[in-house]
Structures are given as structure tokens and as C-alpha cells.
Amino acid sequence: MDLIGHLWLGLQTSASLANLFYCFIGVFLGTAIGVLPGLGPTATIAMLLPVTFVLPPVTALIMLAGIYYGSQYGGSTTSILVNLPGEAASVVTTLDGYQMARKGRAGAALAAAAIGSFFAGTVATLLIAAFGPPVANMALRFGPAEYFSLMVMGLAASIVLAQGSLLHAIGMVVLGLLLGLIGTDVTSGIQRYTFGIYELADGIGFVTVAMGMFGLGEIIRNLEDEEQRSMIVSKITRLWPTKEDWRRMTPSILRGTVIGSILGILPGSGSILGSFAAYSIEKKVSKYGSQFGKGMIEGVAAPESANNAGAQTSFIPMLTLGIPSNPVSALMVGAMIIHGIQPGPSVISEQPALFWGVVASMWIGNLMLIILNLPLIGMWVRLIMIPYQYLYPGILVFCAIGVFSLKNAQFDIYLMGLFGVLGYVFSKLGCEAAPMLLAFILGPLMEEYLRRAMLLSRGNPWVFLQRPISATLLVIAVLALCSVLIPSFSKTREEAFVEGAG
Amino acid sequence: MGTAFRMGPAYFPTILGGLLFVIGTISVMRAFITVGDPIGRFAMRGLVLVTGSIFLFGFLVRGLGVALALPVLVVVSAYASTKFLWGPTFIMAVGLTVFCVLVFLEGLGVPLPVLGPWLGG
Numbered sequence: 216m217d218l219i220g221h222l223w224l225g226l227q228t229s230a231s232l233a234n235l236f237y238c239f240i241g242v243f244l245g246t247a248i249g250v251l252p253g254l255g256p257t258a259t260i261a262m263l264l265p266v267t268f269v270l271p272p273v274t275a276l277i278m279l280a281g282i283y284y285g286s287q288y289g290g291s292t293t294s295i296l297v298n299l300p301g302e303a304a305s306v307v308t309t310l311d312g313y314q315m316a317r318k319g320r321a322g323a324a325l326a327a328a329a330i331g332s333f334f335a336g337t338v339a340t341l342l343i344a345a346f347g348p349p350v351a352n353m354a355l356r357f358g359p360a361e362y363f364s365l366m367v368m369g370l371a372a373s374i375v376l377a378q379g380s381l382l383h384a385i386g387m388v389v390l391g392l393l394l395g396l397i398g399t400d401v402t403s404g405i406q407r408y409t410f411g412i413y414e415l416a417d418g419i420g421f422v423t424v425a426m427g428m429f430g431l432g433e434i435i436r437n438l439e440d441e442e443q444r445s446m447i448v449s450k451i452t453r454l455w456p457t458k459e460d461w462r463r464m465t466p467s468i469l470r471g472t473v474i475g476s477i478l479g480i481l482p483g484s485g486s487i488l489g490s491f492a493a494y495s496i497e498k499k500v501s502k503y504g505s506q507f508g509k510g511m512i513e514g515v516a517a518p519e520s521a522n523n524a525g526a527q528t529s530f531i532p533m534l535t536l537g538i539p540s541n542p543v544s545a546l547m548v549g550a551m552i553i554h555g556i557q558p559g560p561s562v563i564s565e566q567p568a569l570f571w572g573v574v575a576s577m578w579i580g581n582l583m584l585i586i587l588n589l590p591l592i593g594m595w596v597r598l599i600m601i602p603y604q605y606l607y608p609g610i611l612v613f614c615a616i617g618v619f620s621l622k623n624a625q626f627d628i629y630l631m632g633l634f635g636v637l638g639y640v641f642s643k644l645g646c647e648a649a650p651m652l653l654a655f656i657l658g659p660l661m662e663e664y665l666r667r668a669m670l671l672s673r674g675n676p677w678v679f680l681q682r683p684i685s686a687t688l689l690v691i692a693v694l695a696l697c698s699v700l701i702p703s704f705s706k707t708r709e710e711a712f713v714e715g716a717g
Numbered sequence: 718m719g720t721a722f723r724m725g726p727a728y729f730p731t732i733l734g735g736l737l738f739v740i741g742t743i744s745v746m747r748a749f750i751t752v753g754d755p756i757g758r759f760a761m762r763g764l765v766l767v768t769g770s771i772f773l774f775g776f777l778v779r780g781l782g783v784a785l786a787l788p789v790l791v792v793v794s795a796y797a798s799t800k801f802l803w804g805p806t807f808i809m810a811v812g813l814t815v816f817c818v819l820v821f822l823e824g825l826g827v828p829l830p831v832l833g834p835w836l837g838g
Binding site: 407 | 720726730757758760770771774775791797805809821827
């Protein structure tokens with residue numbers, strides 16, 4: 216069969232000694248930053264991007280992807296043991312995970328999270344392998360109008376899935392699009408929004424924005440309430456779940472995997488929304504629903520499976536369409552471009568070893584992760600104990616040198632500082648940064664496709680509605696935005712996030 | 718500006734700018750009508766010292782070199798924490814500087830001086 220042949224090629228690629236090594240480095244670092252509260256995958260990948268320039272493209276992507284799904288494993292460890300989410304997607308795991316730990320069942324909670332994540336990771340890997348090629352084939356027939364509408368839909372979805380005010384999310388998207396246009400216009404060669412600053416002629420680097428808003432902004436936010444970071448780590452006893460645990464967590468893992476896989480493909484959220492949704496659904500479906508929050512194993516297994524499934528399926532739009540759906544995959548698109556690979560639907564057919572190698576590496580990475588996270592859990596516990604005040608200056612150092620090394624420009628260091636301030640202020644005002652970052656990378660692409668589509672249609676804007684695929688995508692975008700205005704839906708949306716915050 | 722058929726460089730930005738203006742206006746007006754959550758205290762110490770340390774690093778790194786600009790970055794930013802202690806911060810500054818010089822400057826060839834021209838390096 217074709218699929219097996221492709222996966223075999225992928226396994227051969229990813230099982231080379233160098234790729235295995237960097238896959239391990241990726242998932243190891245991923246677990247580490249997942250365990251450490253206040254350091255997320257976006258900032259880490261942004262910091263490490265310059266380091267991957269010396270690697271071959273497959274190896275670089277394998278490592279970067281490993282950081283992302285690895286962080287989903289590590290995040291649960293901190294949530295369960297110290298009641299602090301190590302990662303945004305592990306927020307809901309604190310609710311039942313920490314309660315389990317307080318009852319002396321930390322081991323079972325950790326095992327449920329790791330086993331659930333492994334199962335979800337395996338399923339998600341197969342989903343990418345199965346759906347990647349057909350989606351890419353369809354996308355090969357896309358014209359500029361379809362691409363433009365696809366991006367509109369993506370941005371609409373990221374607005375709906377953003378936390379907080381809808382209006383603010385729309386504003387952030389528009390601002391992101393505008394920031395993306397800074398620099399020299401590709402078609403006319405005219406400089407836009409550069410104010411005569413020479414360094415802005417090439418535009419603002421995506422890594423600079425990501426490091427500023429996610430790296431610096433996050434550090435400043437964490438310094439707000441240092442006192443609350445008390446570290447009392449629960450003791451881990453027996454790791455292996457009991458028969459009763461297995462019986463109860465198996466259906467939750469299955470449900471979490473399905474929910475996470477579907478929501479992961481949606482733009483903007485990646486793994487975060489999946490874990491929230493899986494938790495709320497589990498609470499409704501489970502017969503122990505009323506006891507959620509008191510240490511139910513379902514409340515750990517479902518969201519942890521969901522966030523891992525979502526972290527991996529969120530690579531589908533990036534690998535098949537070349538369109539990033541969240542800041543992490545946007546950074547990987549950037550990495551591909553730097554390595555001279557034009558992201559898009561043709562990557563699968565033209566660079567089969569790259570696509571299948573990355574897909575197969577995800578499964579190998581998951582295998583490494585379950586070993587890293589269960590037998591070696593003691594090592595990560597010690598990492599949690601590192602106080603934050605010894606951590607963040609190090610993060611700043613890597614950000615500063617990393618951002619400089621991209622273009623060897625001091626200007627980028629200043630720019631990163633500026634985006635750090637912006638990131639903090641935005642978070643204070645309840646404006647989420649993720650939709651802005653997505654819009655930032657899509658901005659120039661959208662303009663390009665809009666211009667081409669209008670040129671082909673001789674200035675007729677109806678072209679977007681006359682082409683069936685394009686029209687469908689736009690209708691979905693409008694429906695998604697309108698759905699927020701329906702009272703019952705917007706209430707669920709708010710509740711889902713409140714539950715995580717509480 | 719151009720037309721919808723042949724868009725000039727200003728076409729798309731003008732649309733976006735207009736949109737952002739409308740959103741901003743609505744947002745400001747809404748703020749007068751509805752009651753929102755208070756923004757809360759700004760972490761001024763963190764904000765000033767963290768961004769300050771980054772700007773300072775950018776300003777000093779070419780002139781003084783990594784060997785001095787990096788410790789400055791570490792100490793100034795670490796001072797933002799209420800749990801700041803001189804001893805561990807000093808050790809951390811030395812450790813990170815040695816690590817960065819070895820990995821980034823020697824290993825990855827980032828073109829920054831260890832000791833800058835201001836010190837005759």
C-alpha cells in the first residue's frame with residue numbers, strides 16, 4: 216500500500232542517527248520547557264531557530280516539531296505536582312491532577328497523562344499521514360482566490376477561538392496584518408511604514424515579534440506576582456495505574472484524542488482549546504462528572520490526550536497547505552523558507568523524505584517522550600524546583616543573542632524590547648497575542664493573493680464568491696464570526712475559558 | 718493607491734487602516750458604556766528593568782563586547798526580581814557569559830566581539 220510505503224520512507228529518514236539524535240534533543244528540550252512554568256514553546260522555538268540553520272532541513276523540522284509536542288507532555292508534570300500549569304494547554308490538568316496528587320495518587324495521574332498523550336500522539340501521527348496527501352492534492356488546484364479565502368477563514372477562526380473580547384481579537388488581527396506589511400512592497404518596490412529607517416526595509420522578522428511578545432512579555436507578566444510561586448512538590452508513589460484506573464481512563468483518552476485532533480486543525484489555538492473542550496465535555500459525559508475537580512482520573516486523561524493530539528494535528532495545515540495555523544507552525548514555515556523550501560502543497564510530492572520523515576519522527580518522538588516522562592520523572596521534578604528568578608535572566612540572554620544572530624543587527628534587539636513592552640501591555644488590556652502573530656505572518660501572503668485574484672478577475676470582487684471552494688471558505692468564516700454573537704454559544708465560549716482560569 | 722484591478726502598494730494598507738480605525742473607535746466608545754474588569758497593577762519594576770536590560774545590551778554589545786554586555790544584561794534584569802541576591806546572580810552572570818561565548822561566538826560563529834573596541838579588544 217502507498218501509505219505504508221511512505222511511512223517506511225519516513226521511518227528510514229527519521230531513524231538515521233543524526234535525526235534520532237536531534238529528535239531526542241527536541242523532545243528533551245520540549246519536556247524541559249513544558250515542565251518549567253513561564254517558558255513556552257513559541258519563545259523557545261524562536262530562540263533555537265538560529266541554531267537550526269546549520270542543520271539539514273529535515274533534521275531542523277524534526278527537532279522543532281519535537282519541542283512543540285514534547286512541551287505538551289512536560290506541561291502536565293508541573294500541573295499535577297505543583298498545581299501550576301507548566302504550559303497554557305495544561306491549565307485544566309491542574310484541576311483534577313493536583314487533587315489526585317494531594318490524595319497520594321500523583322503517580323497514577325502522571326501515568327494517565329503520559330499514556331493518554333502517547334496514544335493521542337500515535338493516532339494524530341496516523342491522521343497526518345492519512346489526510347496530508349489528499350489535502351495537499353486538493354490544495355494543488357487552489358488559485359489565488361481560494362488561498363485568500365482560506366486565510367480569511369483561518370483568521371476568522373483564530374478570532375473566535377481567542378480569549379476575551381471579540382472586538383479586541385479582530386483589532387489584533389488587523390494590527391498584525393498591518394505590521395506584516397512593513398517593509399518593501401514586493402510588487403512595486405516601494406517602502407511602506409519604514410519611516411526612512413534602513414533596517415525596516417526588509418520588514419520585521421517574525422522571530423523578533425514572537426520573542427518579544429511571547430518571551431519578554433511573558434517574563435514581565437510573571438514578575439507581577441512572584442510571591443504566588445510557592446513550590447511544594449508532591450511526592451510520587453506508585454506509577455502504574457490500577458485496573459480500575461485503566462477502566463475509567465480508557466474512554467476518556469479516546470474522547471480526548473478525537474476532540475483534540477479535530478480542534479487542533481483549526482487555526483489559532485493549536486493544543487490549548489482542545490484541552491479545555493475535552494475537559495468540559497468529559498465533565499458532562501462522565502458519570503463522575505459532579506466530582507470533577509476533586510481528583511478524577513478522567514479529568515487528567517482527557518485534556519492531556521487532547522492537547523497532545525491537537526499539538527500534532529495543528530501541523531496539518533502547515534505541512535499540506537504551507538499556511539501556518541499557530542505561532543509555532545509559523546516559526547516552522549519560517550525555518551523552511553530559510554532552508555530554501557517553499558512551503559505549500561507541493562512539498563509532499565517534491566520532498567517526500569522531508570514530509571514523511573517529519574511525520575514518522577513524531578511517532579518516534581512520542582515513544583521517546585513516554586520513556587522520558589515516566590521512568591525519568593525524578594529528573595524533571597528537580598527541574599521544577601529551580602526558582603524563577605534564576606531562570607528568566609537566562610531566557611533573556613538567549614533571546615538577546617538569538618535575535619541578534621538572525622540578521623546580525625543590533626536594531627532587532629531594540630525591536631524585540633519594544634515588542635516585549637507591547638506584549639505586556641496587550642496582555643494587560645486583555646488582547647491575546649496569538650491571533651496577531653498569525654495575522655502578522657499571513658499579512659504579506661494575503662495581500663499577494665488578493666492582488667493576484669483581483670488581477671485575474673479584472674477587478675471584479677465577486678470572484679471570491681463565484682468560485683465554489685472560495686465561497687464555501689468565506690461562508691464558513693462568516694458563520695464562525697456570527698456564531699459568537701449567538702448568546703448560548705458565546706456563553707459556552709466564555710465558560711470554557713473561565714473554567715481554565717479558575 | 719491604484720484600482721481594485723491593479724492594486725498599488727497603498728490599497729491593502731488603506732483598507733486595513735480604515736478597519737482598525739473603526740475597531741478602535743468602537744472599542745473606545747464601548748469602554749464608556751460598559752463596565753469592564755480593572756486592568757490591575759502594572760509591574761513597573763519588571764517592565765522597566767527587563768526591557769531596559771535588553772536595550773542596554775543592544776547598546777553596549779558591539780562596543781564593550783559580549784564579555785561585559787552580557788553580565789550587565791543578567792544583573793540588571795535579575796534585579797527586577799524581588800528575590801534578587803548578589804551572590805547567585807554573579808555566578809549566573811559568569812556561567813551564562815562563558816556558555817554563550819563558547820556556544821554562540823565560537824561554536825555558531827555569531828559575529829560579536831568578546832571584548833569590544835571600547836576596551837581596545
